[in-house]
Amino acid sequence: MPEEQYNQKLENLPPVGSAYPPVIEINHRKKAAIVVSLFLQNGADMPLSQLPGDLQTDLTHQMAQLRLVDQKTLKAVIDEFTRELNSIGLSASGGLESTLTLLEGKISKSTINQLRKDAGVQLVANPWARIKALKTSDLLPFVQNESVEVSAVIMSKLDVQKAAEILSQLPGDQARSISYAISMTYNVTPASMDRIGQSLIAQMDNQPERVFEKSPAERIGMILTVTSQKIRDEVLSGLGKTNQAFADMVRQSVFTFDDISERLSAKDIPQIIRSIDHEDLVKGLSHAKTQNSSDTVDFIISSLPKRLGETLLEDIESLSAIAPKDGEQAINRLIGSLQSMLAKGELFLN
Template sequence: MGNLAPLGQLTPQGTGGASLTRRQKAAIIVRLLVVHGADLPLKDLPDEMQAELTHIIGTMRPIDRATLEEVVEEFANELEGLGLTFPNGLAGALHALDGRISAHTAARLRKEAGVKQAGDPWDRIRALDVKDVLPLLEQESTEVGAILLSKLDVGKAAQVLGALPGDRARRITYAISQTTGVTPEALERIGLSIAAQVDARRGSVFDKGPAEMVGAILNFSTAQTRDDMLTGLDERDSDFAEQVRRAIFTFTNIPERIAPRDVPKVVRNVDQAALVTALAACLGGEGPEAKAADYLLGNMSGRLAEQLREDAKDMGKVKAKDAEAAMTDIVNTIREMEAAGDLLLLIDDEEEA
């Protein structure tokens, strides 16, 4: 009998909703929803609010059905009268505006207010691509690397392991056996630290990576300047030079970067005078510029292609300076179409589906 609760705690009390505080009513609603299997995101509440809610639920006595119905009706009426809610505090505001304000602004606000990124940091880390996980492993200790690897999905962990140098991969694999004693608190701290590194990389003040930035600059440079810069980059860092080449888009890249079906769209958007000038400078030649011109003409209507050929022929010889300016104008239009989402450039050797 000593294990039975006191009788007064088992007998429903007709207290009435008026005698309950708002927090007690909230505890009743939470308890009711949990009993009926609702998945409430209570862990998203501040720690002190979670603790207070737990304390209130633990100290409340049973209530009768009439009191329950009164509390539920009051709760439903408040919901119906609610027009608009706002997130609670800076953490909630940052979560609501995620992706709508710049990454570096969000990171600065979190740092200034001491607000951590919402949600489980390991969920965000698991969502990273393999190429984004590898730099994190390179700068972490073997022990932290083992924890990171063990938190990834099995398939992705195998890809990451296969991309690591053999010795590094063996050390991390062995270290996984030493991770069983890591506490939940330590695991969260490690996750927050790694997620902060990811945020710092994404929150760069630059919109493009180094190769993309150099490529964008060289897109607007003359052919001679572009060739000189790439030759110099080859001598200093051939890998970076190759990345820059992939980021560069010039008139000669049109055949491999623009799908045949998109050529008519490009032709409609480019300045016709620039197009005719570029064609006049290229037709009849055998270099990459001539191939680009033939590609454009070969993927538009026959009638339009014939008209452009006649216009280009009537123009006669074109100065090299004017030809390069016309090609640059066409390339700039294509880049603007890509930025606006009106055109998708193919990458490297990607084939049209």
């Protein structure tokens, strides 16, 4: 056979097939198993627990079935995976829960809660983190009104200090019943714990949207803080005759001049002094010394650097007598500055 004809026949022969099956024959589940296995073996941290349970199970089975993957197949799978990543223009986690989380604060709480209820979606992923962050005063009604068993679970999940504060505010019989019930919580399952948490969150959120962020007692307390002592005493006395429990809550919310030495740290005093007009400070402290508040004045001065404290004391002693009204107004402005710093988180009460 002439050489030219032989070469032509060789050219017309079909190409020899690959020794390995083309990547397109591998299904998406096996490709996912290959990609995940490669990433994990190279130390990547993949939050696979966020996948639905059935997908986690399927992925585990697919990875268990992998034996040897040749380099050509591995490269082809990774190339395809990279191409798909590069083609993504928008990534959304999908699902109602993720969508509602994205819309948190954009649509009303009542709408979010109703959608979750209709779809059987958890109200929050970790209800107990939110419950444990509540103030003792907010937790107390739940413990008082829930069954002994549920209250025991709540108390068991709280920090020891917070649980002790709540227990001390309960009637003796109820406190003893809950304490005993805590001993029976050993076999409470995670699912039961989550259901209790979700139920408590549902009760918390099943409230009409409020216009005021602070409670009535806190709002009255803030008003009385910057009124005269005479008006403050009259209002608190009148409230005590009408509703003693409410009067006690208001009294706790009132921040008076004498509270400075009891509820503020000495290291915060220099910061407070810098934020107050010097003339108001001198007038206010001078007036306070005539109103049986010398201990608080001494606390303020002793908390300042020595030279600054001595200068402030000299200014107070050299000040001529001032009208009680002017002195009280100066103290109110001082307390007003303190409240502003507390509201901004620049100061914290002991």
